[in-house]
Amino acid sequence: MTPPVLPQDTRTRLLESAILHFAAKGFDGTGIREIAKSANANSALVAYHFCGKEGLYQEVLKAIFARKPCAVAELAEIPPAGTPGARKAALRGFQDYIRAFFQELMSSTGSEDPVGEAAMILMAREMQSPRAASVPLLMEQIKPYVTNLTNCLQVLRPDLDEEALFSMGVSIQGQIIHFRNSLGIIRLIRGNPAYPEDIERVVQHHIDFSLRGLGVPEAFPQPRIQPCS
């Protein structure tokens, strides 16, 4: 709980300590004295630097977003539907998207970066039941993911209406997010605290599952095709 927090200015130390504690015990379960102690700082500095506990929490969320500029937003643009080669580009873009999104969620898992790990836990909880003050921040952060994925889906399944496409997107994102959020219980079920040992295999599973689920014909050539007449 109290890794040797050596460097940095007090404000940053408070922020990182807050990430760890908020992730471990939630907003209400964490006291500012607790946070300050781990940061080798005085609890009054929470009010001084962040205008109180709630302000600190909001700054924590902003810091988490700032720490890792979303990898997905930097993927190649998808040519608009109808453009020659658009479909092949979208197929490639879709695979890149899932891989990037998955690795972004899993990046700090099992690594030697406890703050990054805690940040992900904190984010997951905030998405599920957001503090009222942080809803706008969350929405703004989610947006690039939604639009990027939607762009791919529109090209890959131009026949679907808007609501069907939306459901596809939710399912695709959902399986990945759930995998990350429930990793704790999943490991208990598997009886293997180190699961997944082979991350690349899991990534490939999510890509395959999503492409097939989406109904992309290119992904169909599968073992034993037999029309059901």
Added chain:
Amino acid sequence: MTPPVLPQDTRTRLLESAILHFAAKGFDGTGIREIAKSANANSALVAYHFCGKEGLYQEVLKAIFARKPCAVAELAEIPPAGTPGARKAALRGFQDYIRAFFQELMSSTGSEDPVGEAAMILMAREMQSPRAASVPLLMEQIKPYVTNLTNCLQVLRPDLDEEALFSMGVSIQGQIIHFRNSLGIIRLIRGNPAYPEDIERVVQHHIDFSLRGLGVPEAFPQPRIQPCS
């Protein structure tokens, strides 16, 4: 927050009030006075009936599980692989499973049963970051779902190894659970607080998406319309 809690004995009133408050503000964010007040009871009765706040919380979890015996466990048995007709039965069982699981998660959404709705929220949070004392309880509850789904998957994809089947199961469950857990944010993104207006359509989407993602040949043709079933 305080619907007219008229009937029942004090113990039950405390339990239901606790479900509402714990779901709304979490364990640490909720005070026993708050709970007792909504239940028209004295806060000291929490210690008397439940041996304190933590005891009340554990009883709340048990009460939630007891309230709704899992619908999925009561589905028809799947004949073992190899048995004639096993595949068709598994296909049907799989569809029934997803429908039952989805409706179980969504049963209290938008209904006039705020306690059931709160129970679902509370469960979701507990699954994601379980209180240490409740891990055994959760594992026991999850078990029938895992085994039931696994049985179907083994018959439908006998060519896959154990880890691949497990990934399939996690993805299938995950999309549904995520849909339920993130319904709040999903509605914000959609800009429609009443989403989904047509639940049956969403159920059908999850069935189709899962069958295709799983790679069941019967679900392949006509990715644009309904599965041939």
Added chain:
DNA sequence: TTGGATTAATCATTCGATTGATTCATTCGC
């Protein structure tokens, strides 16, 4: 009358916030 159920009152802690004093580097007056 007995015993479980319920009550108001109080317990010691802990909470987030605030205060006023102190430290220290920078800047300004001269």
Added chain:
DNA sequence: GCGAATGAATCAATCGAATGATTAATCCAA
């Protein structure tokens, strides 16, 4: 160039409110 003044940063101490728990008295049906 040097002492005084400035203002941000940090500190120990304390505030009132709220926490979970406990107690002793009271209520009431059996």
